[in-house]
Amino acid sequence: MALSTSNFPRPEGTVRGRWAPIYLSPILGSPERFIIAVAAVGLQGFHIEAANALNRLECLYGVAAETALFAAEVALDELRTALATQGSAALAEGLLVFSGVSVGTVAEGEARSLEQLAKTWMGALSSLYRYEPPLTTVEAHTEDGGAGASDRLPILVLEHVKQIAPRLSDYFSEHIRAHRRRRGQGVARISIDFAGPKLVANFATLQASTQAQAVDLIKRKMFDLKVRRDEDKKGLPFEPREHEMIIFTPPRDSPLLTEKQIERLDEALHELGEQSEREGFVLQAMHAVPEIGQRLLQAEGRIPLQ
Template sequence: MMTPTSSGLKFPDLDTSKRGYWAPVFLSPILGSPERFVIAVAVVSDSGFHIEQANQMRRLTCLYGRDAETALFAAEVALEELHISLAERGKAALVEGAIVFSGVTLGSISEGEARSLERLGKTWMSALSSLYRFNPNPLENELDERNDVSSIDHLPTLVLDHVFNIDPIVANKFSEEIRSNRRRRSSSAIAGISIDFNGSRLVANLATLQSSATALAVDRIKRKMFDLKVRRDKDGGLLEARDHEIILFTPPLDIAFINEKQTDRIDDALGSLREQSTNEGLGFLALGAVHDIGGRIIKSESSHALST
């Protein structure tokens, strides 16, 4: 299996320059439109690979507003899939067009040489993408990543948009952070707990279980479950009990870009998370469509309104 190049910025000497193959990754925010943006450059050689991603993706939000959320979500998932494909198949992943996701495509393959595969990716991203800023300062690069809207789970915002179109009153019960489309701070910086939806009948946190980087997703989901448990314990003294539920978006397991290994990882993760939610006394729901998640939320609040 191939391994990614180091993320360090120390450049090797010229006589150790690396030759590799690279291809741009295109995002089309409007399906059916020829408009597209370069969101990454994928570089691969016999010894490793590197994906240089756009670090100014928030510019799409300036252009498209909330309509950018779906495209950003597609880009996030597609680049994770590309990472897995490059690790498993190297150059063949570029040749075969590893990305199979609406609005995200691979461009033509070219050959290049630079002091490192990372530098090759940075060079071409600087030349090709309006969503990228080359910055040699590691600290500033880290800050860019923290402020990049593509680095967060966009599921809560997508569900909010769906619910708002059907029932604005229910939509108003999403957290203020989600409703104002602000990036949520890291959990280590929050003194209290984080709840996505706080309704009359249902309290829910929403999260995506990716088919790649599953371990990281599981860790994030468990933190959201812990917040739900704390909220549930605080609700213990209320006269009317509310359901406390973790709701996951999981990709359909029979689509082309999910392989058998990824399917097994998702199944294992779902089993582990379901068991933990049961042990904690929390509801657990895994659905494969945003409108199904939105429908669950609307139904919970609508049934409560009819009974009061």
């Protein structure tokens, strides 16, 4: 008996699309190659799921990996433009997207979305990728409890930065990249939210409704920054990194705040500012996720200073 796909019921709520791996050949003329992305295209548009652990190439190529990483970033930008203007016609097997970057075998697939289709194959095929569960699966656990249990700020900052400079997402902590909050690991383990080549930062939300718990959490995160800064100093000589505690807090002119709440927030910021000065690093108080993301991008040289 001959069987075909028509003999099987089709899952509800799925989409079909064409997908292909995107290969990077770091050494021109060599058959060695890595999968740096999976591109999926269909009637709903397209999605490119890029490798989120490209820093692993540095283990193989050292400083020379920077050229390959640049080629990967430029090539994926070129591919996004081509898919946006040409649709599925831009996904052609063997197409050279950029020097050393090409499209692999094109296949058909089905999933709940083009994004899920690309994520599934990327997770199955690439050693330069860590599968990240969707935001709906965020765990409600934290090593800090209290105010930290509902603080999604680090995840929101990650999502904002990924849209502008995907490679910077590799410098966020593993727990933030996996969209889950850290479980209790004991007091001896420090927690750093972002550790880039030029900036090390922790994030926390300071709200009037949970001020006492939030201040306690921020102080612990500041202590972790101090420990990391001291560890960095032991690694000299190198270009020193900046260390910052970045706080999200409502602006003073917010109509949702009372005069008493504004006064308490100012007192908390003053107290935290004095501690940061004693410890020798910067305390930044910002009022929007894009503002925090811009600070990271500027520090790492991804956008010019205004």
